[in-house]
Amino acid sequence: MSAPGEGATAALETAGLKAAILAEAMPYIREFSGQTVVIKYGGNAMDDPELADSFAQDVVLMRLVGIHPLVVHGGGPQISDLMRRLGKEPEFVDGQRVTDAETVDIVRMALVGGVNREVVAAINRHGSFAVGLSGEDAGLIRAKPRDEHLGFVGDVDRIEPEILRSLFRDDLIPVVATIGVGAGGQHFNINADAVASAVAEALQAEKLVYLTNVHGLYRDASDESTLVSTVDAAGLDALVATGTLREGMIPKVESCLSAVRNGVARAHILDGRIPHALLLEFFTREGIGTMVTL
Numbered sequence: 001m002s003a004p005g006e007g008a009t010a011a012l013e014t015a016g017l018k019a020a021i022l023a024e025a026m027p028y029i030r031e032f033s034g035q036t037v038v039i040k041y042g043g044n045a046m047d048d049p050e051l052a053d054s055f056a057q058d059v060v061l062m063r064l065v066g067i068h069p070l071v072v073h074g075g076g077p078q079i080s081d082l083m084r085r086l087g088k089e090p091e092f093v094d095g096q097r098v099t100d101a102e103t104v105d106i107v108r109m110a111l112v113g114g115v116n117r118e119v120v121a122a123i124n125r126h127g128s129f130a131v132g133l134s135g136e137d138a139g140l141i142r143a144k145p146r147d148e149h150l151g152f153v154g155d156v157d158r159i160e161p162e163i164l165r166s167l168f169r170d171d172l173i174p175v176v177a178t179i180g181v182g183a184g185g186q187h188f189n190i191n192a193d194a195v196a197s198a199v200a201e202a203l204q205a206e207k208l209v210y211l212t213n214v215h216g217l218y219r220d221a222s223d224e225s226t227l228v229s230t231v232d233a234a235g236l237d238a239l240v241a242t243g244t245l246r247e248g249m250i251p252k253v254e255s256c257l258s259a260v261r262n263g264v265a266r267a268h269i270l271d272g273r274i275p276h277a278l279l280l281e282f283f284t285r286e287g288i289g290t291m292v293t294l
């Protein structure tokens, strides 16, 4: 038998906890309000509808408390899916997609016409702030070829951030697909991790955040208990030299290093599988994942 009023007491306690969490967020809201944050969104968080929705909520909440979030998205699996549907088998050399003229067209369809629209729609279900862009728009991403054997795989040559600034002036949330344009008007597919850091540098963002499918950077790639919570650029150089980084973590770590060395205060690698990973990192005392500083 429960004592009279016990349920009400429990409800009050829960409410008190919620209020405490909101109050705890205040200094962080004060700190981040008015600042620019670049978020690379990819991997698992994108495929799971519930996680996609919690990501969208977080981005909208950030915007509502005065932060300027910008989303850069990947879409490797979606590109491979569309290729197969069109009867083309994806091919990789050293983890990089071989991209002939036909493939780069498919990449544009999958990223700009597909993934970009999905991310914009997910955000705009919570508040009509998101505007989708490709690197082609207003000359946002200038690309140069990486390696002739890979075809139209590009590196960032230059970012023209004016279009992003004007969207921020209107309190909108840019969502960027990572197609770049080369000197002759040719399109290139560019790694989204590299685009995120280039954009963060061009905007001199306060933070660059990678949402991925691991807790963060592991000292030993096969052992989750070796999560690196904080590391500076020199420490990260030393870790790279040990050869522990493989596959998808390589462009992320290189991008984090470039960002903090070129004016971005902090870069984070966070677990996008955790619901509301962005809120946890931004508005609570419990920082999660890996934080990289200069």
Ligand code: ADP
Pocket (backbone or CB within 6 Å): 042, 043, 044, 074, 211, 212, 213, 214, 216, 217, 218, 219, 220, 221, 244, 245, 246, 247, 248, 249, 250
């Ligand atoms: P995303 O879609 O987020 O870019 P990637 O697959 O490209 O995901 O990169 C993340 C992957 O990098 C992880 O799933 C993991 O398998 C791999 N990885 C390689 N080395 C490490 C490391 N040292 N610490 C953590 N993850 C690592």
Ligand code: MG
Pocket (backbone or CB within 6 Å): 042, 074, 193, 248
């Ligand atoms: Mg990747």
